[in-house]
Amino acid sequence: MDFTPLxxxxxxxxxxxxxxxxxxxxLKFAAEGIPFQDEWPYQIHLLGHIYVNDINSARFLWKSIPSAIKESQPEVAAAWRIGQRLWTRDYAGVYEAIRGFDWSQETRVLVAAFSEVYTKRMFQLLLSAYSTISIEDTARFLGMNEDDAANYVLQQGWTVDPASRMLTVxxxxIVTEQKLDSSKLQRLTEYVFHLEH
Structure with missing residues (x-):
């Protein structure tokens, strides 16, 4: 089997x-009748879907993995634990699933990249959903201890009230697009018409 593109x-x-x-x-290996199940990098495949936030596809892939592989390859089950936490919106649990397994070298890089992307997604979620939030909750969403979470958001321009331990987002x-006035649109239309004829 040729895994060169991967x-x-x-x-x-x-x-x-x-x-x-x-x-x-x-699909290619299945169409060619090549038995691939035992050699397939299911953990990478699952993490690929998880990386692009395609949890439905990850779920369907998990259901299609033979039970023997799920039982004999703990890294595959560990990758799916991340997917499960995402599926149930257990934000802190995602980080626990990431840290809760000793990933192989090949997989560790992909898991670290996902963790970074996921933290950025969670930050954007906090940014859009909150005007104030506790340091404790921020830490849970970002998968960090409270000091690291506070430092992370303070670097993004947030402020902290030390007495209440609340962060202000x-x-x-929001950049608004400049509207084109009708005279400019008319000139553009005439110019394009002139070029075409």
Whole structure:
């Protein structure tokens, strides 16, 4: 079996392409009648779907994995634990699942990349959902201890009230598009018409 496209994606850190590559390879091997189940990198495939936040596909992949593999390959089960926590929106549990397994070298890099992306997603969630939030809750959402979480958000411009241990969220400026006035639109239309004729 040729896993070259997958190996190249991993080595070039193109983690957002892994799930598609794995899906295509799996279909190709199945169409060619190549037995691949025992050698398939299910943990990478699951983590590829998890990385791009495609939990439904990860769930369906998990259901299709033979029971013998789920039982004999603990890293596959560990990858799915991350997916389970995402599925149930157990934000702190995602970080526990990430830290709760001694990942192989090949998988460790992908898990670390997912952890970083996930922290950024959680930060964006906090940014859009809260105007104030406790340091404790922020730490839970970001998978950090309270000091690290406070430092992380303070670097993003948030402020802290030491007495109440509450953070005030600094909303990002929303860039509005400049509207085109009708005279400019008319001139543009005439220009394009002139070019075409």
């Amino acid at each position: 190996t190249e994606a991993l080595s070039s850190k193109s983690y957002d392409k892994i799930s598609d590559i794995c899906d295509e390879l799996m 600094k909303k990002q400026l």
